[in-house]
Amino acid sequence: MLSERNSYFNKWEKRVLPFLLLLPAFTLIIGIVAYPIIRAIYLSFHSFNPLKPSIFKFVGLENYIRVLNDPIFIIALKNSIIWIVGVVFFQFLGGLLGAIILKQNFKGRAFVRGLSLIPWVTPSVLIAIMWIWMLDGNYGIINDILLKLGLISRYIPWLAQKDTSLPAVMIADIWRGIPFFAIMLLAAMEAIPDELYEAARIDGANSFMIFLNITWPLILPTVIITTMLRIIWTANHMDLVLIMTDGGPGFSSLIIPLMSYHTAYKQLNFGYGSTIAILQGVFLVIIISLYLRLLRKGESIY
Template identity: 45%
Template sequence: MKGLNRKRFNIWPYLLVTPALLIVIFVVFLPVINAIIMSFKSYDLRRPFDIGFIGLRNYKEVLSDPLFWDALNNTLIWVVGGVGLQFFFGFILALLLHQKFRGRGVVRAVSLIPWATPGVLIGLMWKWIYDGNYGVLNDILLKLNIIDEAIPFLSQTSSAFPSVIVTIIWQGIPFFAIMLLAGLQGISQEMYEAADIDGASSAQKLFRITIPSLKNVILTTLLLRIIWVSNSVDIIFNMTGGGPSYSTQTLSVYIFNKANVLNLGYASAMAIILMALLAFVAIPYIKKSFKEG
């Protein structure tokens, strides 16, 4: 009887998960371990014979580097401003796309274009839009007599960073719109009908039904987008390269620039610091997931 009651071990679930697990190990886990090891080494490929263990020297140099702190400050502005406005406008777009109107399916499909466009192409496209000589934005502003002469948006420190933030906002709005729209479609209409019977206003339904019902979707999408935007390199690199005068250099761009000049140990130390900061941001979500599990 014991043998009959004992559950049979099924190896198939483990075999099906194995390919994905191997990809994660070789594409994510091993490179992270390698980056951690390199962060404790003098790993400058311009001096290949000086590669060796140096302990925490890279981390000490990073923490005493004023460009690192400037890049970290830019990253904070880049993430808070970019992701915050992406969410705000994405939520408005989701509410609009949730309404019934003719051509709604086409509008939903078209709204995905910024999100589906590669970051490199977005950077090049918006670089042309902002160009001080032949950019379309300057052309429109001049024809409307809003400005008297062309503005080099990406060539001056006062306007370069706001310009790239506008670009990342434009790219990320569809992500929040589609994710929140999916959440909106999962909310029971009976709650809204009951609220209408009780005489609730649109604002009351928004803050007492819609937003609380979307709490998990909002938390997940914000966390994912914070991580993606923090690691984003392609848009800034193709638009400004981190300039002018490092005014648009975020931490991920600074890491990329350091790795580009083959100072891999220093770049790895900054990458590990960025990873630790993002892990700290993700802790509330991880705790919440474990509690629900």
């Protein structure tokens, strides 16, 4: 009798419970985001100005054909790739170093760990205008310091030059995102049992060997997931670019979400704006699936 109930319960746990556990998440996601996303996809086949809701014209694939032939989209795509790869790579590198430093035992560690969040918690509007100010070509502190160190011979308008505007915004974004990586990787490192380290030390391994053979493989799943999430996040967050250069000068720091925003809200062409965003979404889906597939060989993620 008891065992019968147990087997029934076991079946329930195996077949129903996993879906039940997912239910709240899916209720939220489908209830809130599904409609807006479907609507965006729907809009991308139409010509639509939100000020004139009555004129809503089906244009078929016109927007998609147009976007693939749009030279500005190609520029934005190129910038987006530089933006995503550069930002995420350096955030990861900085975050890894930060996590290793914060993992050590030292006086005032809790305090330092708290302070490490600062770039992350500072509202982006302030980060943007502060970096604009620091990078200013006439009275910015960065120019002043570089000049005093003799690294430059005259003030450089970092945000006003074609070649430096995107890298300048990237530096601000890298600074902002490093603590995110640092905290995630720190958490992963803290989850590694001390016994493993002790055993390695007894075997006479040096710090570098320990990192390579114990820490790295064990934090790898977190590295992979965090990097992937950061790629998606970085691809779509344009707040710093918007305030710091608004894509300029010219199109030199224009990235795809910003182009989509300009098209939708400044040109009032929501159809085309949606198309641009959806195309980036499609690219992202492809890249992320490839990324996961490549990495799944080594470690099963899902």
